[in-house]
Amino acid sequence: MTETFAVCGGLAVLFAAAALFQKTLYGAAMCLLGVLLETAVLFILLGSPLLGFLQVLVYAGAVMVLVVIAILASPPKLSGRWAELNVPRPVAWLAPLAAFAGLMAAGQSLGGVHALPQAGPALERAMARLLFGPWALATEAVGVLVLIASLSVLKEDA
Amino acid sequence: MSVSLLWIIPAGAAALTLAAPSARAARALALLTAAAVLAYSLTLIVPFRAQDGVLRLVELGAPGAYGIRYSVAVDGVSLALCWLTAFLTVLSLGASWAGGHGKGFWAAFLALEAAIMGVFTMQNLFWFYFFWDASLIPMFFIIGLWGSANRRKAAFKFILYTFVGGLALLVGLTGLVALHHQATGTWTWEIAELTRGTAGGPWAKYVFLAIAAGFAVKVPVFPLHNWLPDAHTEAPAAGSVMLAGAMLKMGVYGFLRVLVPAFPALSAEALPWAAGLGVASILYGALCAMAQSDLKRLIAFTSVSHMGFCVVGIFSLTPEGLSGAALQMLNHGLSTGGLFLLVGFLYERAHTRGLDDFGGLAATAPWFTFFFAFVMLSSIGLPGLNGFVGEALTLYGLLQACWPLALAASLGAVLAAAYGLPSFQRVFWAPPGPSSRSGEVSDMTLREQAILWSLAAPILGLGLFPKPLLALMAPAVAALARR
Amino acid sequence: MNAECVVWTTASALFAVGAGFIVLRRQLVAMIIGVELMVNAANILIVFTAARRGDPAGLAVALLTLAAAAAEVVVGLSLIMSMRRGEDEVPETQTLRGMAG
């Protein structure tokens, strides 16, 4: 199990790196789609098919559509893809790497578990009961949030 | 007979004057309060005598966190300084009686008096520092609002210097408390506990320097004196009197109350440096005074020179030197206060302070001549007047501590004559020059004469009979002597 | 192989690339994509920890984060769309002062 996780995780990272170096935004969006799908697979590997499914449904579906529309609507960009920063180029790259190193260091300090843990259907049922039980308010709030977000898409003059 | 009233009455009155119906009412209230505070402070001598021990009339508030509590007490030196502050406040308010100032002017002076009284009576470092910085605000307004020509620059420079000094002091004081905590494990800001010589260790030197720098800016000692001439030149006469008369003493008082008792060994070790800077202040102040063409700047530099004697007296750590320094503080307050009042009166009439803008005043204004000569002689240390006793004692203290420096300091007496008399001659004896405004200078009114007589009396009195005052102040400083 | 280490590495890598997007890319949309990546990385870690400790709350949080992220993208993109209506991508939008205009 851990090995397949490692493969799919590696694929996700590859897609993400590819997205970063894409010349066009469109390419980047497609690589993002790849990453999202891989993430869904990772969720499934972690024993939570519901999340994997939702990930595909919400993220890969709805969000990607929006991203693609936004990219198509914007005129083709001519200027380079990299932003010029005050700090020199290599130092700029340092920030992401530092982030990576920080997280890895945090991970090391938590100690390890060998086998890949499985969430399992019982946990998902417990999650559902939790969501619509004590966390009902949170669920409703997220629902309303999504509803308002969609209102924002309306243009003023529409 | 609580000592706290000394600063509560002026503080309350300051608020009242702001709310007074008219400027004239505010003026009357201010002068009344100042007189009341003076009377009250003088009556304090009765309970003071009744008690014994160095610190008397102790009042303790509720103990707060980290040993910060409101504690007030008075010893010989601080009681004398309270008298000086109260006396000078009455005189400076009297001097600016006809100045036509608004309510804010009078409120600022009362607030200033409250803050200075606070500094001289607080026995808790926290409150000491609170009043120390509180005194800056009224002084800033006095210079900034009612000063003369480029008062803004002077006010900002004054604030800049004293604030940076205040920061150094704050760092020092907290360092001292930390050192004390390190040594004894208890948190306290009480001066009585902090000065039991517990502050030691590698950091002691830096804390000592920080506190010394904080106080040195206020004294002012030679390298840090640059704010004084500007502040004095731009401040109104009454402001200069309070600044020179009372505020400069806060620095020297700080040395006597906080620095030397808290670091006795370091103070002894610092003698060559501290006394050296003191002597540098004496000579540099005198030399600069000789080169000034503005009367107020000249008197400001004389203050630097006189304060140099105080610093020298303190760091000689001899009973005579310390008592001399304490007495020199009072002498300087009286003589420099007098000089500033006189220059203020001249400025009110002729709106100029240049040495060459007068001349021939001896014929037209005999009272000005008499009082200026009298107070200038006291300032340059003529025996028989008060300046001499302070200088002789501090020089004797320094002679015991380090005789080469005493030789250099005694040159200050020659230089004192060198800035004192020529300026007197140029203003009063020399015939009026081309740009002279002596015609506008009418002789002193009765009010002004009364003020100057009330200054001349203590100047002569302290000159001939310093014993009672020295006896009052001696126990307070005797503990610091090491030689 | 140590699962913990694997999961942490992938999640950190994803997060780092997301940060790279935000720091390095010029276009705002790319930044949005960067944010998406970082949210996913976080989600992976949350689900992993929830599964390891058998705590349903973890999964619930992951779900809610997912929905919140979706809403966030919608708002982000609509903002960018409305901002860029009428003028093409000009450097001003890169600076705060530009956006203010």
Place this chain on the structure above:
Amino acid sequence: MSELPVWAFVPLAAPVAALTVGFFLTHRVRPSATHLPILLSCSAVAAAALALLGGALGGASWSGRLFTWIAVGSMRVDFGLLYDPLTVSVLAMVSVVGLLIHVYASAYMAHDRGFSPFFLYFHMFFFMMIGLLTSDNYLQLYLFWEGVGLASFLLIGFWSHKATARAAAWKAFLTNRVGDVGFLLAILLMFRWAGTTRFADVFAAPGLISPDRAFIVGALLFWAACAKSAQFPLYVWLPDAMEGPTPVSALMHAATMVTAGVFLLARSYPLLERSPGLLAFIALIGGITAVWGAVGAIFRKDLKRVLAYSTVSHLGLMTLGLGAGGVFPAVFHLIVHGFFKAALFLCAGNVIHGLHDSLGGAPSATVEDAGGLGRDMPLTFAAFTLAALSLAGVPPLGGFWSKELVLSGAFAFPGLAVLGMLTAMGSSLYIGRLLFLTFLGERSWQRGKDAHAHEVSPAMWVPVMLLAAGGAVAGLFAAPLAHLLGAAHGHPSHLVTALSLTAMAAGAVLAWVCADGAPAWEPTWRARFPAFAEAVESDWGWQPFCHSLARGVGHGAAFLGGVVEGALWDPGTEDLARSIPAAGELLGRRARGLLNDYAWWMTAGAAALALMVTTCL
């Protein structure tokens, strides 16, 4: 030392009373009457002084403590009065001479605009001098010492509209202050080593027994005496002090004030004699000053300048007498000199007053202005001659006896004897020249003007005659003074007398040749030898040297006050203050508000935080 009788307080109380009455009452109400209470107090003081002298001759001496002045730590100073033989004898001379000069001044200054302030300053000086003589410890003496210095500043600069008078007053005070610093240090050292400054205790103190400590304190005291008694290095202020009115020159710069230094040395003689080297040094300086003064006097034109240099010379003689012969010759010469020098100055005053209209109101007269006054002012001529003979040392007169005593003391050392003889010859030379040029010869002041010199009013010539008479009969005081001071009073050896008389005669003849002799030296030599004249006028370069010294300090102060304070310090601190916002501005320009920048900083910060937290845990 018996307790102070009541009338022993009169010498101090009377002047204080007169001054308070004068300042607060008569100066306000009737300025012209200010001199009355003052003359009253002078006579009271003179009477008390003579009574004290009588008592002292009977072997009595008094001392008493008034109150404690300073008492802190080991430093304890009491105000006290001391009337011992030395005090009483000098006090007698000072009070008598003072009374006569006060009377003279009331007439001389009668029509001066500042009559009332003059008398207040004049009597303040008188009070300070008496305080100086009667104090019983060094610190109290120092108090009156500076008081006398202040009085001389006020009186020299009395005609303050004249720039020369102001400069002279300021020069006098500064030079005295230079001396006073030495005095203060001596006092502090006394406290350091002896713990007290009372004369009796200081001389008995174990701490000051060792010769080198006595040398240091003695040298500092001598430095102070040099300033006050115009000895060689610090005499520069005395010739210029002639800018003051003549009564001032007479009382202060001839009879009383300048002798304060010699009095101080006489007072501390027990301390000085502990280091023999110091006494020899003092005698040497005295001798040099004597000759220097005599030479200066010979070539001067101005009447009062000649007498001023003569005073410098005679002060040198006194110091020479003290160093070589001990207290008695010095004090005796001090007293005799007080009389005849005051008389000479007052005669000069009469001349100036007499020639008033021909001088056009100038405060001082030169030898050329006067001439042949003997016929017009017979009484002044008589007094001047009597005093001049006494100064020159003509035998029966007082000057002869006191000079003999000083010279016999000086004969113990070969070098000093030569200096003494030179001074004796110089004295008779310059005083003879002055006498011949002023009172004999043809009247140069009458050329072309119908002015006439009138004799002065009695109120002026009576004191002059009395003083001149006092100077003449002073020889009689020798025996009682010797008895008073307990000094052996033998007749000086005939060799000394013979030598001094020949020197005096030679001087007189030379004076006659120069003044009225054939080749008419006086008016022409200045034109013929301008370089020499200039050198003499500037005291062989010593006066300009002192002026340049003072100017140097002035320039140093100007540099410090002006350049260092004005150009470096002020702007320096302001620039420092301005540099902080400037630095902020500089840094600010780098951040252009790029989103990516902020993102970068945020990410880097967060990562660093994560790393730090994890490493710390």
